[in-house]
Amino acid sequence: MLSTDLPGAAWNKSPHSANNCACVEVALLTDGNIAVRDSKNQDGPALVFTAVEWDAFINGVRDGVFDRERLAVTT
Structure with a gap:
């Protein structure tokens, strides 16, 4: 699901990410779902x-x- 309305979400970014990197942030939502942006x-x-x-x-990771x-795709 895509959402742009996540008030109060506390976003977290890995401490290993640099300031100018292409990174994602993750938030645990009050309903137990997880958001990634x-x-x-x-x-x-x-x-x-x-x-x-x-x-x-x-678990897959x-x-x-x-x-x-x-x-990788083999041909």
């Missing part, structure tokens, strides 16, 4: 995920599902 377009839309969707994504080698 472009740190350089803070007034733009945010993607909103359920806790189950977010956990599946995080930890398990290497999204590693470049796995995503």
Whole structure:
């Protein structure tokens, strides 16, 4: 879901990100959903995920599902 109306969201960015990088910010919403937005377009839309969707994504990252080698298309 896309949303531009997230009042009171407390946005967090990794301390490893530089000031001028293409980074994302994440916020835990009061309804338990998780929002993700472009740190350089803070007034733009945010993607909103359920806790189950977010956990599946995080677990996929930890398990290497999204590693470049796995995503590479062979011809």
